Amino acid sequence: MNTDVVKGGVRPDGRSERWRAHREVRRREFVQAAMTAIRQRGPRIGLDDVCAVAGVSKPVVYRHFKDKDDLFRAVLESAAEDVFLPRLAEAFELDSAEDRAVVASAVRAYVATVREHRDLYRFAFAHNGLGDGGDFVGGVESAVAQALVALLATRRGEPADDDEHVAYAVVGLVQLATHRWLDRPTIPEEQLVELLTSLAWEGLSPRVG
Template identity: 30%
Template sequence: MSAASADGRATRWAGQHQRRRAEFVDAALAAIAEHGPEVSTEQIAEKAGVARTRLYKHFTDAADLQRAISQRARELITIELAPVWNPQGTPMQMITTAIDTHLRWLTEHTPLYRYLIQNSPAEHEEYTDIPTAIGEHLTELFTGYLLAFDLDPAPAETTAFGIVGYVHSASTRWLDRHGPYTRDDLVAQLTAVIWTILDHTLRTGGVTLDPHRRLPPPHELPAPGK
């Protein structure tokens, strides 16, 4: 066999291997949705239509499969949270859309969410990276607005990560208990609290915004003093 033929065969095998891994991860997501966060490897293999031993021809062990599931979940969450990455509209619309998107994902993918948080962060940092990524994105966004308003950007990071932590904690508690609130109720409550925090930060610097008036991106705002 020539070197070229061997290389071509290796490339085809690598591509097939990756395709099969992706198919098994999709099957795992379906199995989690059906059986819940305590899903077993056997149930995942059954959903994929293969024997458990066949599954491990494409994953080194259970941890490797879990990492692949987490990575795929991260991709799905990132797509779902598009309104967080690209906020538009009035301040209240931006906040409401971001919170509603977050809660909708949690309620529609509760078994997957619980599967991810029940595993150790060391093995599933792909998921724990999501709140960090949101916090960093909001830090950059808040910094841009504070600078545009000629204010000290120092509060941006603590405000951003404080909001992310608050929303995560409150929504997780609601998901566990639901309590007296509907999802819309919780969205309204969280939106009001977050706006109060942001409004206080701005007013401390002498800036007052209308929460129901469109807020352009920071780079579209006039330079301070103009």
């Protein structure tokens, strides 16, 4: 008797489901191995570095990813979803805080995340074209900008036509200045945060007051 055949259709093959689940687990393990390699060896890693950390050969990796770019694309997705965006989203959830405090919280979260994960950040820039839509950095910037647009509309009670342009201007300001500071940290981190908060607030305060 074929146990995969049931009345009214075909029962899902349990082996196929288990294999899919196994592949997902293995893919996540290789992504984590790549992130470990980035932390240990810097942003210019290759597949050999990932294999060394994971303790496998390249053919094993190729069972779960089409090629190196496919693996690195998965690393970028994990970097966005698990590292960069959650911390920034949390910074925007200070509903009871004053508006400037929310801006300061978001700036501080961005600067701290980039500083703590600088090699992953640099890896993301080096492989930017592999990201969602071929622009990992742009995707993260867009998510942050849209959160800022929502904040502006919520605080003011209604959206404005140019909110998106203002939000992107603020995000670009913070991103570029932080990028430069990462290479040349000539001022303390908290001083940078206060500087960027002040500059951003100068542009935002007339819109939420």
